[in-house]
Amino acid sequence: MLKISNLHKSYAIGDSSLHVLKGIDLNIDDGEMVAIMGSSGSGKSTLLNIIGMLDEADSGEYILDGLPIKNLTEKKAAVYRNKFLGFIFQSFNLINYKNALENVALPLYYQGLKRKERQKQAMFHLEKVGLTDWAHHLPKELSGGQNQRVAIARALAANPKLLLADEPTGALDTGTSYEIMEFIQQLNDEGKTILIVTHEEDIANMCKRIVRLRDGVIMEDTFVNQVRAKQNV
Amino acid sequence: MKFLFDRDTWQELYDSLSKNKLRSILTMVGVWWGILLLIGLLGSARGIENSFNRLFGDFATNSVFIWGQSTSKPFKGFQEGKRVRLTLTDVKKIEENIKGIEFVVPRNQKMNLVVRNLLSGTFNVAGDYPLLDKVEKKKLIHGRFLNQNDINENKKSVVISEDIYKQLFEKDEEAIGEYIRINNINFQVIGIFEVNPFGGPSTDIHIPFTTFQQIYNQGENIGWMMITGKPEFDIKQIELDTKLLLKNLHRIHPQDNRAFGSFNLGKMFGKMTGFLTGMQFLTWFVGIATLIAGVFAIGNILLITVKERTKEIGVRRALGATPFEIKRQIVVEAVFLTLVAGLFGIISGGWILIAMDKFLGQGDDAVFVNASVSISVVFIALVILVILGTLIGLIPATKATSVKPIEALREE
Numbered sequence: 001m002l003k004i005s006n007l008h009k010s011y012a013i014g015d016s017s018l019h020v021l022k023g024i025d026l027n028i029d030d031g032e033m034v035a036i037m038g039s040s041g042s043g044k045s046t047l048l049n050i051i052g053m054l055d056e057a058d059s060g061e062y063i064l065d066g067l068p069i070k071n072l073t074e075k076k077a078a079v080y081r082n083k084f085l086g087f088i089f090q091s092f093n094l095i096n097y098k099n100a101l102e103n104v105a106l107p108l109y110y111q112g113l114k115r116k117e118r119q120k121q122a123m124f125h126l127e128k129v130g131l132t133d134w135a136h137h138l139p140k141e142l143s144g145g146q147n148q149r150v151a152i153a154r155a156l157a158a159n160p161k162l163l164l165a166d167e168p169t170g171a172l173d174t175g176t177s178y179e180i181m182e183f184i185q186q187l188n189d190e191g192k193t194i195l196i197v198t199h200e201e202d203i204a205n206m207c208k209r210i211v212r213l214r215d216g217v218i219m220e221d222t223f224v225n226q227v228r229a230k231q232n233v
Numbered sequence: 234m235k236f237l238f239d240r241d242t243w244q245e246l247y248d249s250l251s252k253n254k255l256r257s258i259l260t261m262v263g264v265w266w267g268i269l270l271l272i273g274l275l276g277s278a279r280g281i282e283n284s285f286n287r288l289f290g291d292f293a294t295n296s297v298f299i300w301g302q303s304t305s306k307p308f309k310g311f312q313e314g315k316r317v318r319l320t321l322t323d324v325k326k327i328e329e330n331i332k333g334i335e336f337v338v339p340r341n342q343k344m345n346l347v348v349r350n351l352l353s354g355t356f357n358v359a360g361d362y363p364l365l366d367k368v369e370k371k372k373l374i375h376g377r378f379l380n381q382n383d384i385n386e387n388k389k390s391v392v393i394s395e396d397i398y399k400q401l402f403e404k405d406e407e408a409i410g411e412y413i414r415i416n417n418i419n420f421q422v423i424g425i426f427e428v429n430p431f432g433g434p435s436t437d438i439h440i441p442f443t444t445f446q447q448i449y450n451q452g453e454n455i456g457w458m459m460i461t462g463k464p465e466f467d468i469k470q471i472e473l474d475t476k477l478l479l480k481n482l483h484r485i486h487p488q489d490n491r492a493f494g495s496f497n498l499g500k501m502f503g504k505m506t507g508f509l510t511g512m513q514f515l516t517w518f519v520g521i522a523t524l525i526a527g528v529f530a531i532g533n534i535l536l537i538t539v540k541e542r543t544k545e546i547g548v549r550r551a552l553g554a555t556p557f558e559i560k561r562q563i564v565v566e567a568v569f570l571t572l573v574a575g576l577f578g579i580i581s582g583g584w585i586l587i588a589m590d591k592f593l594g595q596g597d598d599a600v601f602v603n604a605s606v607s608i609s610v611v612f613i614a615l616v617i618l619v620i621l622g623t624l625i626g627l628i629p630a631t632k633a634t635s636v637k638p639i640e641a642l643r644e645e
Contacts, residue, residue: 049639052551054551054637054638054639054642055637055639074555074556074634075555075556075557078550078553078554078555078556078558079553079555081550081551081552081553082552082553083553087551087552089548089642093544093547093548093551093642094548095545095548095549097248097249097252098248106549106552107552107553109241110549110552110553110554110555110558111553115240115241154552158552158553
């Protein structure tokens, strides 16, 4: 599904440059649920951004589902993001003047779907996250957990190959975090490949594999026994 | 252009504008004001122009009037102070020799007592050719003006002004075909003309030139002449040429400036139209400048909006919006704002013109006559608005997509 070899990335900071990723090799298969861990500055967000095509690597190879991701134009990157990837952010990043349904329908809009079809699909995904009754509410009228579920529905809407979550529970209390994780685990059970960046051990342990980063290199890459979130709720 | 008919484009537009109504409205005020000024000023300028045209409308404006006076310099044996009288021969010579002449109208006039039954008055009796009608259009209320037949047969026909009719006739009395006595000779009234505020004295009586010659024993002499130049010729040059020719014919010193008097209508009119053209230019300048300022205000506000929405734009791009789609949306916003503001401006400008017409544009001596703006001007203004709106919208649009999505997302 995802193949990364010898990935390097550095940022220019004033005159000097900061070497953030120093040769990352990572393979992820279909249906995996991977946690990327590391302290801040370890390069985990940078890695996620490169995987999410929001940022570009300086060197190295990145192949997504057999498709080499290199020298993308902004336009092509946008199309790939839309087609292959679903994003879940720490701060939800819903558009605050659009209601839940419209937010979920947004990726479909950029896919060029007809309005009716969009609404139908968006409603289907909202139902999946259990928010049918809240479809016409604005983000500010929803709780944090509900907002994150809307965000998940949005990430799912375009039916992506890979789900990328950047600290999906970072802004939530423990109970709500576990609810969200339970839901993400369900998605994984249904066969979605999921990549989660987190710095919380308990969240990481709910994944099937933990990749630990430190100073831009992978320190540890282990398969773990998945802790089901349900037991903790 | 399909996206223009897409409901979603407008939904997006509505969402982002209604999100901040006050800002959207304030943004539009600039453009609204600009186009309001443009329309109002252009309309006023047109109104003033129309009122001038109404005054001059019955006149062939490319004209000069020349009459003889007394010489001020001795020449070829003649002493100064010689009386100069123009003649019909002069008219013929002028027609033959001066370039760019449309026509020359000789005129004679004399104050005379005019009597009808028991009513009488002293009026200016003029001997005229039908050609006069071309230089100084007579608006006839009844009957007709003099014609060639009147001239050829030295007919005793007369055309009188409305004012004279009122003095010599009873109210509602039929005048055409009636007789009035001029110089103790009966003349038949053949026409009554309306008095033009700019068309000469209101107590004018026109009789055939040849008849005038006969009854006043004028021979070849004429009082003065009206010379009208072809539109493409400079009337000032014609005046100079004519005077020189006349000086030659009458043996007058070439530098004698007092031998002939003249009034150059074309020169006066030129000054007036020059003023009008200047005013129109000023109007366009002020209007367009204000418009540009207004559009810049829109660009400015959109730039702030884009800054505020950096994160949203980042999210959209993460969800698969291409830079083009983002740009298009912002440009559409800019064009929409300018266009709506422009339309409001045009409508309210129209109201101002209507009000102006109602309160200042009525009656004969109105300052603004039919103050209006042509549809093509409105259309041009709209096209300018759309072009400016697009161009100005491109600035925030480019700004919006120049930020990498990752940086946009990081923005808190």
